[in-house]
Amino acid sequence: MSRRVSPKLLLTSLISLTLLCVWLSLALGPLRLPLGETLRALAHLSGLPVAANDQALLVVGQIRLPRTLMGLMVGAVLALTGVAMQGLFRNPLADPGLIGVSSGAALGAALAIVGAEYFFALPIGLQPYLLSLFAFMGGLIITAMVYRLGCREGQAHVATMLLAGIALTAMAGAAIGLLTYLADDTTLRLLTSWNLGSLNGASYARLWPLLGIGLAVALWLPRRADALNTLLLGESEARHLGIDVERLKGELILCTALGVGAAVAAAGLIGFVGLVVPHLLRLLVGPDHRMLLPSALFGGASLLLLADIIARLLLAPAELPIGIVTAFIGAPFFLFLLLRRSV
Amino acid sequence: MKIFRLAIGMLLWATAVVVLSADQPQRWVSAGGSLTEWIVVLGGESRLVGIDTTSQHPESLQALPKIGYQRQLSAEGVLALRPDMLVGSEEMGPPPVLDQLRKAGVRVETLSADANLETLHSTLDKLGAWLGTPEDARQQFNQYSQTLQQLKARLHAAQAQHPAPGVLLLIGGTGDRPLVAGDGTLGDWLIKQAGGTNLATQTGYKALSSEMLAGLDPAYIIIADRRLEGAAATQALLKQNPALSQSQAVRSGHVLPIDATVLVGGLGPRLPAVAEHLAAQFYPQDLAEPVAKKP
């Protein structure tokens, strides 16, 4: 395994990459701001006594900054929970969707989008928040059901959970199909674009809940790196190494449900990051979670920021859904690594 | 003295500019098909700096930057066009983006897209005021409602002789899975203005099975195809929905293609002419093809 990158080097490069992406995300946009303006606005926002022009302040402070922070959190959370799920299922091809959180969130979102037109006449200004709330709750409820179905005699059976996840995902899919059928043209369009995710419309109001949950997940999961490592040996092996396996499984599922739920509520469904970032980094640093989790945090954040920059610039002044971009960047890179490694 | 006069002149000019730009936004972004058309009709085409994807008419606008779909506007994308004004329907969004635009000093105006004359009246009043052509706007509205009034009167006479025909209006892309215009839609409004009876009873645009379509047996089918025009649209529709070929409409050649872009947004400027054209088809003996050009 001499081809693995030195962990310290990789982590340092990932952190630098993340910082670079943060800077680019703050500096680039369809509205071209001179470099000096951006810097002055940032200095002003961080409380320094620097005068900045109003428009730069608004664009950097109200549009790009919340959007960047949101991208950071969404990317980090998706990649981290991807690692957690691959550890829980002891399968490098697992992704956060397996325990039903994504399909639950999608169902919640569909209910909110379609239902808003049919059942409850809400002021249109409240609708985005209703959508986030429904997506978050939908993810939690379906995950809780999957977990309950997988539990027998106080033990969570991972294989049963996997199957329960598949069944409930299919059911959620059918329900979404029904709602899609009921939906009219415009609603349908909204639903489709939600399913591809976007950081457009990021605001502080939507950022805070995600930031809270995301930070909690990002701080908690790395603490369980050793336990996750032992879980890869098998549940019984982990138990004999002193791990409270049932508690660990509960924590992993809770972190994933909350984290992915919050990410999806804020930015819609963004596929691919949770599956590929951990997989890709595992090829580079190996499976040790003590390295993998921090790497995934920064790797996921960088990929998402990069994808968002492309999403907002490519069709400017219009925007591309970010899920399309993550797949377009990630998939070829992933294939490249896969082919290179297998030689 | 010369300097004094120059100074006065400049002051006056400056005031005029300030008043003008405060009252009448110079750089417009329009997010709504029919609104964009009205802006063009009222002489505001040169002020448009960006349009959304639903603004597809007239052709001359297509070189303008596109800000995407009206419900998924990007704050920075719109700001990059440096507009003073963003107009669109109530569907325009997402709301956080509109808030950000307002904070950036962009005037955001939402106008109802409901298909009725009162709404159109207030829309035109507002657009006229903002564009500085209130008189023109008033005239346009009067002409619009007059055309429809006259059509109604002639239809009244015609309907004494002939019963109103049963009509379906289908929106589709190359004939596949067409959506049927139901209650509350612009399509429904158009059928009624042209003196037809809408056979579809649901609300909104819905896909009906081809069996249902055939069962309704319309005397006329209006087809608004997004991709095909004229006879090609008719052919595509029949190819994808063979069950329709037994209907009265198809057997007697009463499939009427119209331009799909007239149905985007609220009441657009081209609708009265389309209504007149359709009415002439519904009542061939009583209403000759009107003077207005074919859509």
Next chain:
Amino acid sequence: MLKAEGLSVHHATGWRIRDINLELRSGEVLGVIGPNGAGKSTLFGALCGDIHPTSGNTFLGAKPLTAWPPAIRALHLAVLPQASTLSFAFTVRQVIRFGRLPHATGIKADTQIVDTVLDLCDLTELSQRSYTTLSGGERQRTHLARILAQLWPATSNKVLLLDEPTSALDPHHQHSVLKVVRQMADQGLAVAVVLHDMNLAARYCDRLLMLKHGQVEGLGSPADVLRPERLKAVFDLDVLIQEHPVHRHPLVIYL
């Protein structure tokens, strides 16, 4: 050190083990033998807490097994399962280091212990190899080394359960591995080991437990348990038993 009282496990198909009483003492190696399906693995599962017994109890030291907090129990009881699957590319050293997780002895001491068990299990040269590239026998030795690291150093309050630790090993490594186990028992460790090779069992074990249909068929010194008539009844094998010319333990000669 480890005591089973009336241990029984019932499954849909019947009793897997029934009413087993057993005491595993510090410093001894107990060999468990029996034909396939005799209940050896079930017994181990019930002894280490992986399987909840239908009735009966297991005690580790003075306390019931279930009363031990997992993290503390891991300091006193280590288990080598029959088969372990690991599809992630950890290095051999990393896998063995997992055995030190329950301890807080510090990186330096841990590294020393890992080096020692690497050497004992003849894995030093493979220490940087990825687990997924190892052969079956190398994998088995890696897990054994992990378990040894977990209980290192061997003292009289620790228990080691090994379910067929030699099944994938060549004869050389079968002996070298069991010698290490024997040494650790001599230092005070209590060991129970499932073996299929009766001559290996006779050579390295102090006592043998013979199981048939989930019940005890014999428990005692190898010479007491390995009788031709008993082997015929339990395994349906015709054998001669002689004394090993060098080591003096019973030698089973298959006819």
